[in-house]
Amino acid sequence: MSVHIGAKPGEIAERVLLPGDPMRAKWIAETFLEDAVCYTQVRGMLGFTGTWQGHRVSVQGSGMGMPSASIYTHELINEYGVKSVIRIGSCGALAMDLNLGDVVAAIGSATDSNMNRSRFDGLIDYAPVADFGLLRTAVDVAEAQGVPMRVGPILAADAFYTDRPDLYDALALYGVLAVEMESAAIYTIAARYGAKALTILTVSDHIKRGEAMEAAQREQGFSNMVRIGLNTITAGA
Numbered sequence: 001m002s003v004h005i006g007a008k009p010g011e012i013a014e015r016v017l018l019p020g021d022p023m024r025a026k027w028i029a030e031t032f033l034e035d036a037v038c039y040t041q042v043r044g045m046l047g048f049t050g051t052w053q054g055h056r057v058s059v060q061g062s063g064m065g066m067p068s069a070s071i072y073t074h075e076l077i078n079e080y081g082v083k084s085v086i087r088i089g090s091c092g093a094l095a096m097d098l099n100l101g102d103v104v105a106a107i108g109s110a111t112d113s114n115m116n117r118s119r120f121d122g123l124i125d126y127a128p129v130a131d132f133g134l135l136r137t138a139v140d141v142a143e144a145q146g147v148p149m150r151v152g153p154i155l156a157a158d159a160f161y162t163d164r165p166d167l168y169d170a171l172a173l174y175g176v177l178a179v180e181m182e183s184a185a186i187y188t189i190a191a192r193y194g195a196k197a198l199t200i201l202t203v204s205d206h207i208k209r210g211e212a213m214e215a216a217q218r219e220q221g222f223s224n225m226v227r228i229g230l231n232t233i234t235a236g237a
C-alpha cells in the first residue's frame, strides 16, 4: 500500500476516474462497473476497481481541495503506475449561459492556489492544461452520447466560500466558465509524472444566479458525466 491508499500492487487499473466525493466513487462503482471490488478504505477515501464494457477501470475518491487531490494523484501515478485520470466533479457556474446539470470539460485551469507558485519560486505562472488526446476523445464521446458538453477554462479555487466574488466576475469576463477545487493540481501532477489528465464537471450550482441542483437532478446530470468519463478513459483500450 502507499501512504494514503490501501491497495496491493496490481489492484488499481491504469485508467482511473477521480471524483472528489468518496461516496460518489462508491455510487459509480455500484451503478456503472461490473465486478467492482473495493481496494481501499484508508481515511474513508474509497477506491474500487471493476470493468466497464470489458475494460478494467478504477474509481478513486480524491477529497476536497488541491492538497488532498494532489496526494491521491501523486500516489496513483507514482506508486500504482496509473497512466490516465479523469476527474469527475461538481462545479459552480460563472458563465451566464450555463445551467444546472450542464456538463463542462476543463481545457485549462486558472488557480489561486499557492502550490504551483511555490513549485516555480513565484517566478512563473504555470498553465495547468488537460491532455489534448483525452479532451478530443471526450468531445467525440459526448457528441456520440448526445450530451452537450461545454469546453473551456475553469478556476480551481482553494476556498469554497469566497470573500472576493468580484474576482469571479473578473474571471468570467475572461471566459472562465466555472469554479471547482482540484483540477489545477491534478493537471500539474499528471504533467510532472508523465500521465494524462482531464477534468469533466457537472454544474451543481450557479454562483451568479444563486441556484443549486436538487438531489434527483444531480443523479441524472452526474450519470451523463460519468458515462462520458468511462467511455473516454477506455477509448482505444
Ligand SMILES: O=P(O)(O)O[C@H]1O[C@H](CO)[C@@H](O)[C@H]1O
Pocket (backbone or CB within 6 Å): 019, 020, 021, 063, 064, 065, 088, 089, 090, 091, 160, 179, 180, 181, 182
Ligand atoms: O464534487 P466534487 O468532485 O467534490 O467537487 C467539488 O465539490 C467540492 C465542494 O463542494 C469540491 O471538491 C469541488 O471541487
Ligand SMILES: O=c1cc[nH]c(=O)[nH]1
Pocket (backbone or CB within 6 Å): 090, 091, 092, 093, 160, 179, 180, 181, 204, 205, 207
Ligand atoms: O459552487 C461550487 C459548486 C461546486 N464546487 C465548487 O467548488 N463550487
